[in-house]
Amino acid sequence: MTRQFQETRTEAVVRFVRDALHTNRISETTFAMHVVERYHESVPAAGRIIQFRTEGDPFVCATANKQRLFRMLDPQFTDSRLPADLEEAIVNALPPTQFAACRRELARRYGLMDVEIPTAGDxxxxxxxxxxxxxxxxxxxxxxxxxxxxxxxxxxxxxxxxxxxxxxxxxxxxxxxxxxxxxx
Structure with a gap:
């Protein structure tokens, strides 16, 4: 059975990002910095499709990274799509409330339920x-x-x-x- 949704997967992620920025009063630059951190933590250097700026003036790097990230999230720019490994970093950079809701939504798209699997001792x-x-x-x-x-x-x-x-x-x-x- 094929599921059809009112919004694309990227649009769903963007909705949660916008909610997180608004609700938690996070700037786009700060959020982009968190995304870059998560991206570098989860994707080996050799496997990174997106090359974020990390060397040089931190302000210049943060501004360039914000522009790059939010261009991929803007539906007006069809030449720049959101890679799956970057989507994972974006979701992981969301504050807890939006993180849980976004993860639940993405699982639902596969007809699954988002269940955290605890580790021993949890x-x-x-x-x-x-x-x-x-x-x-x-x-x-x-x-x-x-x-x-x-x-x-x-x-x-x-x-x-x-x-x-x-x-x-x-x-x-x-x-x-x-x-x-x-x-x-």
Whole structure:
């Protein structure tokens, strides 16, 4: 089955970048610096398609890198597309809220659920995250069931509740994996 989306993958990533910049009051230059750091951490020098400036005046490098990055994110410039390894660096450079939402959206495009796979010893942290997600889901569901029925009047609350339930399911799966790790 082929899925069709309202926006391209790059447009989805750009939406989360714009939200992160606006919500967290991050400048494009600062964000680009974080992206370059993540890109250099995750892609070996020989495999880098994009060559960001790293030598010379730091201000000049930061400005040039910002221009290069945001040109790739601007749909008006069709001659410059976003490479997959750079997309990964961009997503990893997002603040936690937008990072989680963007990762969830990208997984959804493949028909998958974003589930963090914990490492050995993460069970306690994972229990805390699961409990937090459970509380958030219950809080989101509460206004829907408060009157004893679920109907059209609850529409304004449904999207948020679905989002929180998806988070809860993902955290539950992460907790399950952490517990399985403990039995090995």
């Amino acid at each position: 069970a306690l942290r994972t229990v805390g995250q699961f409990t937090s997600a459970l509380g958030a889901a219950m809080s989101a569901i509460a206004p829907i069931v408060a009157d004893g029925s679920v109907d059209h009047a609850d529409r304004p609350h449904i999207a948020e509740a679905l989002h929180k339930i998806a988070d809860l399911i993902a955290q539950g799966e992460s907790l399950r994996h952490a517990l399985l790790l403990a039995t090995r």
